[in-house]
Amino acid sequence: MNIHEYQAKxxxxxxxxxxxxxxxVRSPDEARDAAKSLGGDLFVVKAQIHAGGRGAGHYVGDPACSGVRLVKTAAEARAAAFEMLDRTLVTRQTGSQGRVVRRLYVEAGCAIDRELYLSLLIDRTERCITVVASEAGGMSIEDVAAKTPEKIMKIRISPSLGLADHQSRELATRLGLHGPLIGQFATIVxxxxxxxxxxxxxxxxMNPLVVTKDNTLLALDAKMGFDDNGLFRHRAIQELRDPNEEDPREQEAARFGLSxxxxxxxxGCMVNGAGLAMATMDIIHQEGESPANFLDVGGGSSREKVGAAFRVLLSAPGLEGVLVNIFGGIMRCDIIADAVISACRETGLNVPLVIRxxxxxVEEGMAMIRSCGLDLIIATDLGDAARKIVTAVRTRRAA
Incomplete structure (x- = not known):
């Protein structure tokens, strides 16, 4: 689960x-009042969406208007809010469809001397939390990693010992911080x-984490994401969820307990088991096409749950084909077959579907598929299924 910048801060x-x-704020008048309340002669008005690159983004139909605006007066804050609210902002992370801006964050400006990058994330290879820092703050960390990887620094935190004082201080020194800034940086980490x-x-x-002209550190931007599996322990965090920022298909799937x-x-892929789902996506890539989704229907799904999964899958825009790959252990193949047939009839499926x-x-399920009267393509194994769906998609695309 992700949250907005103002919530993370x-x-x-x-x-x-x-x-x-x-x-x-949610309105131009609130933006004006916020600037008055903050005081000063410089403000930053920021679009609040779950995507980075807002400052380099643009609004649909207005390429000159970005998602981050510098203003000097309360009146300018109101005018900026009028131009930014309830419009679609496109950034490199939203895709061409963009996101509707429903809320803004009016923040006091500051005099910036340096911009740094700081993050904490889970390094699954090393099985620990890792601190990542760079002297190249204020820009895409992916671009920094691709063009100047030597500017990215990492410290891995021992799960048993935790973060040691010397680790954050050494990292501060490597970033070129001196004097009181070293202690400030260690405190922030x-x-x-x-x-x-x-x-x-x-x-x-925190991108950027800035050094101000008066030699203090401030998190000028902030992003936080949370492990969904731990949210049951944090009701207050759950309440920060913004459904408007989430894919409606993912929300619908969550209602039925689907991943x-x-x-x-x-x-589109419908698979049971996360490992098999990942393998299915990998083999589609290997055959030269790309999956439209990850969908794990689980091991003990009902006919209704599988039907819901299929409807969610088919609602994806730009869908050109469907691959159903089920290995029945707890899951029964005849339940899958019945649900797929019903969903195809209900939705009027008009793209190729391969089922394995x-x-x-399995015998009962295959008999149902063969006798249903629908134009479904049967595969014998995963490799055969991937080849058949890719061939069917490309044949239809060429036609």
């Missing part, structure tokens, strides 16, 4: 991370570590 502030004062471990976070990112993630490909079944009640 409130959480990090509660753990001791310094952030500029700011106020979340420790505060972020406490927030990460206490709240079951999966990501904390569904939207992707950018064209071949194996395991419990």
């Amino acid at each position: 409130e959480l990090l502030k509660s753990f001791g991370v310094p952030v500029p004062p700011g106020i979340a 420790h505060a972020a570590w406490e927030a990460f471990t206490t709240l079951d976070a999966s990501l904390i990112e 569904y993630v939207s992707l950018d490909g064209t071949i 079944l194996a395991g419990t009640n």
Whole structure:
């Protein structure tokens, strides 16, 4: 689960991370009042969406208007809010469809001397939380990694020992910080570590973490993501969820207890078991196409649950084909076959569908597929299924 910048800053502030004062608003008048309340002669008005690159993004139909605006007066804050609210912002992370901006964050400006990058994330290869830092803050960390990887620094935190004082201080020195800034940086890293471990976070990112002209550190931007499996321990975090920022297909799938993630490909996948689902996506890539989703229907799904999964899958835009790959252990192949047939009839399926079944009640399931009267393509194994769906998609595309 992700949250907005203003929410992340409130959480990090509660753990001791310094952030500029700011106020979340929903209307131009609120933006004006927020600027008046903050005082000063420089403000930043930021679009609040779950995507990075807002400053380099643009609004649909208005390429000159970005998602981050610098203003000097309360009247300018109101005017900026009028131009930014209830419009679609496109960034490199939203895709061409963009996201509708429903909320803004008006923040006090500051005099910036340097911009740094700081994040905490889970390194699954090393099986630990890792602190990532760079002197190249304020820009895409992916671009930094691709063009100047030597500017990225990492420290791995021992799960048993936790974050040691010397680790954050050494990292501060490597970033070129001196004097009091070393202690400030160490305090911020420790505060972020406490927030990460206490709240079951999966990501904390401050980009940029700035050194101001008066030699203090501030988290000028903040992003936080959380492990969904730990949310039952954090009701207050659950309440920060913004349904408007989530894929409606993922929300619908969650209602039925399905594991569904939207992707950018064209071949929909319905599989039981996360490992088999990953293998199915991999083999589609190997055959030269891309999956449209990750969908694990689980091991003990009912006919209704499978039918819901199929409807969610078919609702993806740009879908050109479907691959159903089921290995029946607890899951019965005849239940899958019945649900797929019913869903195809209900939705009027108009793209190729390849189905591969194996395991419990496979004979009954295959008999139902063969006799249903629908134009479904049967595969014998995973490799055969991938080849058949890719061939069918490309044949239809060429036609």
